[in-house]
Amino acid sequence: xxxxxxxxxxxxxxxxxxxxxxxxxxxxxxxxxxxxxxxxxxxxxxxxxxxxxxxxxxxxxxxxxxxxxxxxxxxxxxxxxxxxxxxxxxxxxxxxxxxxxxxxxxxxxxxxxxxxxxxxxxxxxxxxxxxxxxxxxxxxxxxxxxxxxxxxxxxxxxxxxxxxxxxxxxxxxxxxxxxxxxxxxxxxxxxxxxxxxxxxxxxxxxxxxxxxxxxxxxxxxxxxxxxxxxxxxxxxxxxxxxxxxxxxxxxxxxxxxxxxxxxxxxxxxxxxxxxxxxxxxxxxxxxxxxxxxxxxxxxxxxxxxxxxxxxxxxxxxxxxxxxxxxxxxxxxxxxxxxxxxxxxxxxxxxxxxxxxxxxxxxxxxxxxxxxxxxxxxxxxxxxxxxxxxxxxxxxxxx
Amino acid sequence: xxxxxxxxxxxxxxxxxxxxxxxxxxxxxxxxxxxxxxxxxxxxxxxxxxxxxxxxxxxxxxxxxxxxxxxxxxxxxxxxxxxxxxxxxxxxxxxxxxxxxxxxxxxxxxxxxxxxxxxxxxxxxxxxxxxxxxxxxxxxxxxxxxxxxxxxxxxxxxxxxxxxxxxxxxxxxxxxxxxxxxxxxxxxxxxxxxxxxxxxxxxxxxxxxxxxxxxxxxxxxxxxxxxxxxxxxxxxxxxxxxxxxxxxxxxxxxxxxxxxxxxxxxxxxxxxxxxxxxxxxxxxxxxxxxxxxxxxxxxx
Amino acid sequence: xxxxxxxxxxxxxxxxxxxxxxxxxxxxxxxxxxxxxxxxxxxxxxxxxxxxxxxxxxxxxxxxxxxxxxxxxxxxxxxxxxxxxxxxxxxxxxxxxxxxxxxxxxxxxxxxxxxxxxxxxxxxxxxxxxxxxxxxxxxxxxxxxxxxxxxxxxxxxxxxxxxxxxxxxxxxxxxxxxxxxxxxxxxxxxxxxxxxxxxxxxxxxxxxxxxxxxxxxxxxxxxxxxxxxxxxxxxxxxxxxxxxxxxxxxxxxxxxxxxxxxxxxxx
Numbered sequence: 001x002x003x004x005x006x007x008x009x010x011x012x013x014x015x016x017x018x019x020x021x022x023x024x025x026x027x028x029x030x031x032x033x034x035x036x037x038x039x040x041x042x043x044x045x046x047x048x049x050x051x052x053x054x055x056x057x058x059x060x061x062x063x064x065x066x067x068x069x070x071x072x073x074x075x076x077x078x079x080x081x082x083x084x085x086x087x088x089x090x091x092x093x094x095x096x097x098x099x100x101x102x103x104x105x106x107x108x109x110x111x112x113x114x115x116x117x118x119x120x121x122x123x124x125x126x127x128x129x130x131x132x133x134x135x136x137x138x139x140x141x142x143x144x145x146x147x148x149x150x151x152x153x154x155x156x157x158x159x160x161x162x163x164x165x166x167x168x169x170x171x172x173x174x175x176x177x178x179x180x181x182x183x184x185x186x187x188x189x190x191x192x193x194x195x196x197x198x199x200x201x202x203x204x205x206x207x208x209x210x211x212x213x214x215x216x217x218x219x220x221x222x223x224x225x226x227x228x229x230x231x232x233x234x235x236x237x238x239x240x241x242x243x244x245x246x247x248x249x250x251x252x253x254x255x256x257x258x259x260x261x262x263x264x265x266x267x268x269x270x271x272x273x274x275x276x277x278x279x280x281x282x283x284x285x286x287x288x289x290x291x292x293x294x295x296x297x298x299x300x301x302x303x304x305x306x307x308x309x310x311x312x313x314x315x316x317x318x319x320x321x322x323x324x325x326x327x328x329x330x331x332x333x334x335x336x337x338x339x340x341x342x343x344x345x346x347x348x349x350x351x352x353x354x355x356x357x358x359x360x361x362x363x364x365x366x367x368x369x370x371x372x373x374x375x376x377x378x379x380x381x382x383x384x385x386x387x388x389x390x391x392x393x394x395x396x397x398x
Numbered sequence: 399x400x401x402x403x404x405x406x407x408x409x410x411x412x413x414x415x416x417x418x419x420x421x422x423x424x425x426x427x428x429x430x431x432x433x434x435x436x437x438x439x440x441x442x443x444x445x446x447x448x449x450x451x452x453x454x455x456x457x458x459x460x461x462x463x464x465x466x467x468x469x470x471x472x473x474x475x476x477x478x479x480x481x482x483x484x485x486x487x488x489x490x491x492x493x494x495x496x497x498x499x500x501x502x503x504x505x506x507x508x509x510x511x512x513x514x515x516x517x518x519x520x521x522x523x524x525x526x527x528x529x530x531x532x533x534x535x536x537x538x539x540x541x542x543x544x545x546x547x548x549x550x551x552x553x554x555x556x557x558x559x560x561x562x563x564x565x566x567x568x569x570x571x572x573x574x575x576x577x578x579x580x581x582x583x584x585x586x587x588x589x590x591x592x593x594x595x596x597x598x599x600x601x602x603x604x605x606x607x608x609x610x611x612x613x614x615x616x617x618x619x620x621x622x623x624x625x626x627x628x629x630x631x632x633x634x635x636x637x638x639x640x641x642x643x644x645x646x647x648x649x650x651x652x653x654x655x656x657x658x659x660x661x662x663x664x665x666x667x668x669x670x671x672x673x674x675x676x677x678x679x680x681x682x683x684x685x686x687x688x689x690x691x692x693x694x695x696x697x698x
Numbered sequence: 699x700x701x702x703x704x705x706x707x708x709x710x711x712x713x714x715x716x717x718x719x720x721x722x723x724x725x726x727x728x729x730x731x732x733x734x735x736x737x738x739x740x741x742x743x744x745x746x747x748x749x750x751x752x753x754x755x756x757x758x759x760x761x762x763x764x765x766x767x768x769x770x771x772x773x774x775x776x777x778x779x780x781x782x783x784x785x786x787x788x789x790x791x792x793x794x795x796x797x798x799x800x801x802x803x804x805x806x807x808x809x810x811x812x813x814x815x816x817x818x819x820x821x822x823x824x825x826x827x828x829x830x831x832x833x834x835x836x837x838x839x840x841x842x843x844x845x846x847x848x849x850x851x852x853x854x855x856x857x858x859x860x861x862x863x864x865x866x867x868x869x870x871x872x873x874x875x876x877x878x879x880x881x882x883x884x885x886x887x888x889x890x891x892x893x894x895x896x897x898x899x900x901x902x903x904x905x906x907x908x909x910x911x912x913x914x915x916x917x918x919x920x921x922x923x924x925x926x927x928x929x930x931x932x933x934x935x936x937x938x939x940x941x942x943x944x945x946x947x948x949x950x951x952x953x954x955x956x957x958x959x960x961x962x963x964x965x
Contacts, residue, residue, distance in 0.1 A: 052912055057923055064758030065930050084913035087923050092665025102828050102912050118467040196647075198666070244569055244651045250931065251648075258739060260555035260569075279739065372461045372468065387459055387468055390666035395487045397654045418871030429791045433799070436784035436843065440802050444814075444840050447821030448805075451813075454820055513716050516709040520701070531949050532717055538945030539724045541901055542921050543938040547723035550738035558726070558740045583720065612701050633808055641810015641904065657812045664816050672820070675813050682809050686801070 037151060040124035044312050050082040051310035054094060054103040056297065058331040059157070059318075060085045071326055075317045081310035090197065090247065092390075095119075104302055104311040107157055109295050110145030110367035111199045115386065116300060117153050118371070123301040125152045129312050132319040136336050139361050144375065145368045146298040154298025155315050156336035158328055160353065161294040161364055162195070162203065163285040165266035165274075167256065170281070178207040178288045181264055182238050189241045193252060193264030196245035198386065198393040199367055202293050203265060204231045204238070206365055210290040219376035220293065221368040228384045228392070235396045245397075249273075256283055268353055269332025287363050294364040297333075328353070448679070455479070455672035470669075478673030488659070492677055495655040498575050499639035503586075503632045505579040510586040510631065515620075517587075518594035519602070533587050541581060545648045548577040552649055569651035577649050578639050585634035593627025594620070629689045636685060640678050724942055731935035749932035759937045762920035769831070769916055770899040773838035774846075777895045778888060780839070781846025788847075789854040806841040811904030814841060819908040830911035837909040838902060842895035849891030853884045893952045917941070 053060050062085065063070030072083050086103065088094045091112035098106045098121055108116060116122040127133045133141075136156050140146075146154030166175055171188060181192050182204065194200055205220035208231055215227050223231060243261055246252035253273040255261040257280040271285040299318065301311045317323060324340035327333075334353035335341070341350035354360040368375055374383040384392075421428050458477040459468040482488045517529045536544070551558040552566050552573045559566035567573045597620065605615040643657030656678055663671035701709075734744030753759060788800050806814055818837050819829075827833060857880070865875040903918040910919060921937065924930035 054912075064761065065756045065924065065933060066752065067755055086912040090665065092662070096665050097912075100823065100828065115467055198662075239652065242652050247647070248925075250925070254738065255553075255555075258553055258555040258557075260553060279735075382461065385461055385468055387667045388461075390662060391481075391485075391670075394491075394654075394659050394662065395485060397652060397658075398487055398490060414873055415871050418873060421872050422866075425791070429787055429793060432783045432787035432791075436780040436787070436803070437799060439780055440799075440806075440840070440843070443818070443821075443836050444806055445802060447817040448809075448813075450821045450824050451817040509716055512709050513713045516706075516713045520706055520709060527953055529713070529717075531953055533720070534949055534952070535942065535945060536720050536724060537897060538901065538949070539727070539942045540918065540921060540938045541903060542918060542925065543727055543934065544723050546738065546925060546934075547727050550726065550740065551723065553738075553740075556739055561740050580719070580723070583716075612705060637808050637810055641812045643812060644903070657810065660812050660816065668816075668820065671816060675816060678810050679813055686804065686808055690801070 037149075038124040040126035040152075041129065041308055041312070042126065044129045045309045047079050047081045047310045047313055048307040049080060049310070050084070051105065051307045051314055052103045053083055053085045053314060054097055054106040055085055055087060056094075056107050056109075056331075057087045057089075059107045059297075059327060061330065069326075069330055071318075071323050075314065079310065079313045079317070081307070081313055083314070091199070098122075098300075098302065101302060101304055104305040104307045105314055106300050106302075107297050108154060108300050109297050111197075111295075111369050111386075113145050113154050113298060113300065114148070114369040114371060117148055121303055122153045123303040123305065123308070125155060125301060127152055127155075130155060130319070131316045132321075132337055135321070135339050136319060137338055137356055139356070139358060140296055140336050143296070143366070145296060145366050146300075154300045155319060157297045157299055157318065158324070158331070158333040158335050159294060159296035159366070160267050160269070160333045161287060161292045161360070162265050163268065163271065163292060164288050165256065165264065165271050165283055165285040167259065167262035168282040168284055170259075170262045174284070174286075175263065176286070176289050178203065178290050179211070180288075181241070182207060182234055184237050184241070186241050186263075188263050190243045191260065191262040192238075192241045192243060193255070193261045194238065194242055194245050195265050196247040198389040199293075200245075200265070201231055201235060201389055201392060201396075202365065202367070204234045206293055207290055208234060218378075219374075220365050221370045222374040222376035222378065222383050223370070224374070224378070224381040224383055228388070232392050232396060235392075236398075239396055239398060256280065267332065272332060272352075287360070291363040291365065293367065295367045325349075328355075451672045452676065454669050455676060457669040459667055459669065478670045481670065482674055482677070488674060491654060491656055491659060494571065494653070495640060495657075495678075496681065498571065498578070498655065499636045501575050502578045502582060502639045503635045505575070506583050506586040506635045507628060507632065509579075509583060510590050514587050514590040514594055515616075517591050518597075519599070530588075530591065533584050533591075537584050542644065542648075544581060545577060545645050548573075548580065549649050552577070569649050571650070571653045574645050574650045574653055574655075577645050578642060579635075581645070582635040582638050585638070586631035589627045589630040589634075590624060593624045597623050633685065633689055637682055640681065727935050728939045728942070731932065731939045733932070733935075736932055749936050753933050753936040753940075756933060758915075758924075759917070759920055759933060762915050762917045763937075763941075765914060766900055766917040769834055769838060770896045772831075772835045773842050773899045774892050774895040776835065776839035777842035777846045778892050781843045781891060781895075782850050782884075782888065784843065785847045785851035785854055789851050803844050803847055807844045811902070815905040815908035818905070822909070828911065829909060831914055834906065834910045834914065834916075837905050838899040841902075841905065842899055845895045845898060846888070846891035849887045849894070850884055853887035857883055890952060893948055896948065 060072055060083070061069045062072035062083070072085065076082055086097065088097055091109045094106060094108055095112045095115050097103065098108070098116055099119060101121070106116070113122075133155070140156035140159060142150060142152055146152065146156065164175060164178065164181070168174070170191075171180075180186065181194070186192065195203070202220040205217055205223055205227070208215055208227075209217035209220055212230070215230055217223065217227050244251070244255060246255075249267055249270040252261065252264075252266060253270045256270070256274045257277050259281055266285055268285065271283060274280045274283045299315045301308060301315075305311050318327065319337050321337050321339035322343050324335040324337040325343035328335035328340060329344050329346065329349055334350065334355035338350070338356045341355060344350065350356065370384060370386050370389050372382050372385045374381060455478055456474040456476070457470060457472050458475055460471050462469045517526055517533075521529055552569060554560055554566050554568040557566050567576060601619060602615055605619050610618065641657050643655055643661050646653050646655045646658050656674065660671045660675050663674065729742050730738065731749055732745050732747060733742045734746050735742070784799070784803060788796065814837070818833070822829060822833050861879055861883070862875050865879045870878065901918060903922060906916055906919060910916060915923065917937070921934050924934050
């Protein structure tokens with residue numbers, strides 16, 4: 001009897017739901033490129049009075065936690081666009097939130113940008129409407145992670161490399177290769193760290209690209225079945241060495257200060273944080289001989305933005321030299337607008353973060369969204385897409 | 399009590415009286431009015447969403463070699479469930495999570511029983527009140543903040559446990575179980591305390607008078623009476639652990655639970671996340687069905 | 699009564715120890731809120747009031763606190779109405795589907811938050827509802843219904859029906875009986891249930907993560923977003939301390955008004 005009753009209720013619910021989904025289920029379509037080159041919005045009209053911003057924590061501060069850290073309220077004062085900000089914690093989250101169409105503008109990392117373009121969520125950007133476009137670092141503009149076939153979808157904001165940090169007291173001799181975090185016999189087992197995201201698989205791919213040429217990896221984000229399997233196997237070798245994965249840099253910073261972690265991938269801001277702590281052991285962060293992966297964030301506008309003018313105004317605001325200097329120092333990254341370099345409080349900021357350093361850029365493989373269509377141009381094979389990378393990450397973590 | 403038939407604030411008594419009579423004469427109507435709101439709410443907002451989730455779990459993404467993103471296929475298939483069954487990792491993680499949920503439940507039960515017993519049956523009335531407050535207060539301190547406090551305590555390098563006691567379970571599965579046991583303990587103590595408080599002292603005294611020792615009284619009289627309260631508490635500790643993913647991130651080291659995978663896949667592959675999420679749904683429904691026979695659902 | 703002095707002593711010691719463990723992390727946070735160093739490292743170093751000063755100027759946590767209060771108040775108000783209605787229906791009537799309804803009422807609290815969260819999130823998306831305060835309140839109210847329901851139902855079951863019958867026999871209509879007899883008798887159960895629902899909603903983060911709208915940062919979300927920012931971590935400690943201190947008010951209320959009834963017990 002009990003069961004019958006429950007079934008009856010479920011049946012009612014099913015009918016209700018079927019009615020609800022039948023009307024509005026939208027299927028995602030693949031392929032975002034078109035034959036004629038789109039140009040995006042033609043003119044910049046008056047502001048719509050408000051703008052909804054989706055951002056990494058630290059990119060759109062409104063002084064609510066520290067009145068001195070505020071570049072959102074001045075933006076509103078200058079443009080009349082009232083800004084609401086939503087933070088996200090991972091690129092995946094950003095992708096899903098942006099998809100809802102509730103946000104006019106997003107700060108998107110390279111591992112999310114192409115997905116947004118392909119999902120037809122991102123608008124083509126008319127660079128002639130951008131007041132700071134010409135000042136932005138040419139090494140970051142119209143790149144594979146913020147444009148498709150020369151069409152601009154993202155405006156560079158700032159970037160950083162994924163460095164190899166080590167505790168100088170413990171890790172001897174000093175490492176010069178990513179091999180140190182993939183060595184099954186590492187004496188630092190249990191005190192090694194990795195980045196807790198599927199995109200971290202690219203670090204393994206980069207290492208194999210340089211050390212196992214037979215695999216023929218040309219781009220750490222374009223891996224066919226055999227290459228991918230080899231990389232996943234390497235990541236599984238690494239797994240028992242890991243004490244903790246990190247996804248928030250504070251967690252890693254704290255662990256390096258206390259010494260529970262001594263070796264692993266990091267961001268410059270984390271290293272700065274450890275070095276600034278008087279109780280911390282000495283640490284160094286390097287680009288190993290294989291080079292490094294890196295992230296570069298770009299601002300993108302929703303294809304159906306309700307406030308496109310304010311969105312453009314926001315991008316113009318956030319790429320201004322003085323604002324770029326503030327954000328870059330607060331967040332700990334290299335600014336995209338090199339004119340910011342003279343305006344930072346710490347005059348060495350740009351040097352520390354290698355802003356505009358072409359030789360440094362050359363060693364980096366920026367995050368891109370892995371897609372089935374190989375990003376290295378191969379057409380005879382299918383590459384593993386981001387969903388496959390995520391599934392593999394489940395397995396690697398075990 | 400209630401001898402008055404005069405209603406001082408009654409202005410439209412006639413209409414109300416008539417309405418009252420109609421309601422009085424039609425218990426079915428009364429029931430419909432009572433039940434309508436809650437049932438529509440629960441069905442539309444909740445059961446509807448759950449069913450929608452189950453429907454989503456039958457979709458899947460198909461790799462599209464020409465496009466940049468995979469295509470969503472909405473014709474029903476068991477692809478995702480196949481993957482849950484085929485890849486060993488999802489089974490391992492499921493067993494780990496259920497194991498952790500059971501451990502947390504047992505640990506909390508072992509701690510809660512004596513504490514609740516002391517509170518309900520030994521402490522003086524004023525102390526009893528103070529203790530109830532003392533046990534409830536930590537629930538307000540913020541789940542994440544307490545989690546981070548435990549991170550500071552568990553840290554194998556310089557954490558409180560290591561510095562003061564010379565040993566810490568460190569970051570990992572056992573650290574996570576300890577932290578979760580801490581977080582959910584009040585949810586176990588409160589229902590058991592309530593159950594014990596309802597248990598008449600005379601019953602315990604009778605048992606003593608008949609010659610039973612404390613242990614025997616506890617096992618024969620107290621425990622059976624307490625079963626619904628214990629099961630109610632265990633639903634909290636078990637379900638809360640089963641779905642947790644923040645603590646695995648904060649103190650789990652490399653540990654991942656069902657929730658971590660669902661959270662990750664929710665962004666990358668929603669149909670798969672939905673399929674994997676049916677696992678805790680099934681586990682909890684079985685648990686509830688078992689719990690129901692003990693009458694525990696009324697104790698939550 | 700029937701326990702040896704030694705046994706009582708052991709139980710008292712054990713309870714004290716458990717309380718110490720329960721409070722140590724909280725006191726530790728309070729201590730860190732006046733710590734010189736920003737990190738969580740043991741032992742704490744020095745004293746400073748700078749974080750408290752900074753927090754007093756910060757509007758972020760204050761706004762978040764008000765949003766959490768707003769959400770929790772709305773959600774527990776809805777839960778009070780729906781939970782009470784459901785408890786009357788389910789304790790006073792037997793009907794087809796009775797068990798199914800009581801089962802479904804329990805589900806939102808018994809199923810893990812992540813399940814409830816992604817279910818509601820994708821449900822909203824399916825029918826095209828944008829996330830907002832509304833969606834968040836709906837989500838919270840849903841899992842709070844059962845809390846109120848159980849508290850009130852427990853009371854109703856213990857309430858002798860003869861009282862209500864007597865009232866009816868004396869000529870009171872349904873509403874008078876409810877107003878003069880039933881409601882006063884279940885008031886404390888309502889309060890206990892409402893407070894518990896409020897507490898649950900106030901600290902909820904998992905379901906909130908999936909159902910809160912853009913820019914609507916509740917206190918737990920604020921804590922989550924700021925815990926990872928070294929500059930704001932000490933603020934988090936201050937805010938957590940303040941919330942614990944403030945929680946004395948509802949806990950005290952619960953004690954006074956419900957006469958010790960916090961769980962299902964009504965006494």
